[in-house]
Amino acid sequence: MPDVVADGLKxxxxxxxxxxxxxxxxxxFARPGNRFWPVLHLSGFTPRLMKPSEQRELLAYGLGITNVVARATARADELSALEYREGGRILTAKVERLRPTWLAVVGVTAYRTAFEDRGAAVGPQERSIGSTRVWVLPNPSGLNAHWTAATMAEEFARLRKAAEGQRTGTVTGDPSP
Structure with missing residues (x-):
């Protein structure tokens, strides 16, 4: 699955x-029940609801997409802890090369396993990768019933505000939980 990336993304x-x-x-995020695209719009990252087929347009907004693990599966629980950890190492190298302002991992369990951080929670993390800050977002899969589109959009919006403040050098509210 090709990444949608460029150097220096927001x-x-x-x-x-x-x-x-x-x-x-x-x-x-092509599966119809996945809420990534609607939540991206509801949170203010994009001015309109985009389709998965329009993913390359994200680059114009300073946004990109990659994955922790490259292997496709029907469900994320088919992945091994070893695959997550190896994916975390590959992702770290990618982030060091691309230097986005923020890395936003969508899925707290994936983040905990890939980065061996059992105490991680949704929100900004203490960890950074070079100058890149890390934020964990809720998994937008339709299988994640703990979060509604509205509550997910609130968390995505917290990241958007933090990223906008960091890029302009101004503080736009406390990004901490």
Missing amino acids: VLFCGINPGLMTAATGHH
Whole structure:
């Protein structure tokens, strides 16, 4: 699954791994029940609701997409802890090369496993990768019933505000939980 990336992005969103629909279409977060695209719009990252097929347009907004693990599966629970940890190492190297302002991992369990940080929670992390700050977002999969689109959009908006403040050098509110 090709990444949607460029040097110096405002936010690099990082999914867990491609689902089968994503792998088949070549578009990130392509499964109809996935809430990534609606939440991205509701949170103010994009001025309109985008389709997965429009993913390359994210670059114009300073946004990109990658994954922790490259292997496509029907469900993320098919991945091994070893795959997550190796994905975390590969992702770290990618972030060091691309230097986005923020890395946003969508899925707290994936983040905990990939970066061996059992205490991580949704929100900004203490960890940084070079100058890149790290934020953990809720998994937008339709299987994640703990979060509604509205509550997810609130968390995505917290990241957006923090990223906008960091890029302009101003503080736009406390990004801490």
